[in-house]
Amino acid sequence: MPYSEGVLRRARARLEQAQTQREAEFAAHQEQAYEQFPRLREIDRQLRLTAAQAVAAAFRKNEDPAQAIAALRDENLALQQERDWILEAGGFEEGFLDATPVCERCGGRGYVGSEMCSCLRELCRQEQKKELTTLFLTGKESFDNFSLSYYPDTVDPAIGISPRRLMQMTLTRCKRYAAEFSLRSESLLFSGATGLGKTFLSACIARQVADKGFSVVYQSAGALFADFEAAKFGERTDENQRLPQKYFNCDLLIIDDLGTEMTTQFTIYTLYNVINTRMTQYRPTIVSTNLTPESLDSRYSTQIASRLQGTYRLFQFFGNDIRLLQK
Numbered sequence: 001m002p003y004s005e006g007v008l009r010r011a012r013a014r015l016e017q018a019q020t021q022r023e024a025e026f027a028a029h030q031e032q033a034y035e036q037f038p039r040l041r042e043i044d045r046q047l048r049l050t051a052a053q054a055v056a057a058a059f060r061k062n063e064d065p066a067q068a069i070a071a072l073r074d075e076n077l078a079l080q081q082e083r084d085w086i087l088e089a090g091g092f093e094e095g096f097l098d099a100t101p102v103c104e105r106c107g108g109r110g111y112v113g114s115e116m117c118s119c120l121r122e123l124c125r126q127e128q129k130k131e132l133t134t135l136f137l138t139g140k141e142s143f144d145n146f147s148l149s150y151y152p153d154t155v156d157p158a159i160g161i162s163p164r165r166l167m168q169m170t171l172t173r174c175k176r177y178a179a180e181f182s183l184r185s186e187s188l189l190f191s192g193a194t195g196l197g198k199t200f201l202s203a204c205i206a207r208q209v210a211d212k213g214f215s216v217v218y219q220s221a222g223a224l225f226a227d228f229e230a231a232k233f234g235e236r237t238d239e240n241q242r243l244p245q246k247y248f249n250c251d252l253l254i255i256d257d258l259g260t261e262m263t264t265q266f267t268i269y270t271l272y273n274v275i276n277t278r279m280t281q282y283r284p285t286i287v288s289t290n291l292t293p294e295s296l297d298s299r300y301s302t303q304i305a306s307r308l309q310g311t312y313r314l315f316q317f318f319g320n321d322i323r324l325l326q327k
C-alpha cells in the first residue's frame with residue numbers, strides 16, 4: 001500500500017517523535033531511580049557485562065570459559081533479583097525502568113527489514129484519513145448520510161425506471177464495492193450532470209476504502225493535470241518532479257469532475273497515461289464526469305473513450321440537481 005509522500009512523511013515524523021519521547025521518558029526515569037538508589041546504577045553497569053567479556057576475563061586468568069559463563073549467569077540472576085527488590089522497595093510502578101520501544105516489533109523504526117511495520121501503517125492510515133477529511137466539503141460523506149429522497153420516484157421514460165430506483169441500485173453496489181474493495185476491484189465510471197451525487201458517492205467510497213488501510217488519492221481532474229504540468233513545465237525542483245507519483249502508486253485513485261478542465265493535447269496525453277498505466281498495473285480507478293460516455297470520444301481520444309467504456313463499470317446518474325433542491 002504505497003501511501004503518498006506527504007502521508008508517509010507525516011506518519012514517520014509522528015513515529016519518530018513518539019520514539020524520541022519514549023527514550024527521553026526512560027532516561028528521566030533512570031536518572032530519578034539512580035539518584036534515589038545509587039546501587040541501581042552499579043547493578044545496571046554490571047548487567048551490561050557480556051558473556052564475551054566474561055570469556056575474555058577467564059582466558060586472562062587461565063580459567064575455564066564455560067565456568068566463567070555459568071558464573072556470570074548466576075551473578076546476573078542474583079543482580080536481577082537485587083534490582084527487582086530495590087525497585088519494589090522504592091515503590092516504583094512496574095515497567096518504570098523498562099527501556100521498551102513504542103513498538104516491540106520494529107523497535108520504533110517503522111520497518112521490519114524492508115517491510116513497513118504495522119505501527120507505521122496504522123499511522124499512515126490515520127494521516128491519510130485526516131488528509132481526506134480536509135479535502136471534502138462537509139466531512140459528512142458517508143453512505144449513511146446519502147439520501148435517496150432527492151431523486152424523483154416517477155419512471156423516467158428515457159431510462160425506463162425511476163431515478164430513485166436506479167440510484168438505490170447504484171448506492172447498493174457502491175456500498176458493496178467499498179466494503180469488498182481490494183486491488184482486484186474493478187474501475188468505475190460515474191457519469192451524469194452536476195449535482196446528482198457523483199462526488200458525494202465517490203467521497204463515501206474514498207473514506208471507507210481509506211479506513212480499511214488502503215492508500216487513496218482523491219483529486220479533481222483540474223488539480224491532477226496541474227500537478228503533471230508543474231512536473232513537466234514548472235520549476236525543476238525535486239518536489240515538483242515527484243508530484244505525479246501518487247497518481248500511479250496509490251491503491252485507489254479517484255478523479256473527480258473530469259470534463260470541467262480545459263482540454264489540451266497535454267491533458268489528453270496525461271489522462272491516457274494515468275488511466276492506461278493504472279490499468280496495466282491492476283490498480284482500480286474511479287472517474288466521475290459530467291460528460292456522457294458517448295461524448296468522451298470527441299472530448300478526449302478514441303483510446304481514452306475505449307478504455308473507459310470497455311474496462312470501467314459504468315454508473316449513470318439521473319435526476320434533478322440536488323444542490324438546487326436543497327435550497
Ligand SMILES: [Zn+2]
Binds near residue numbers: 103109110118119
Ligand atoms: Zn512497529
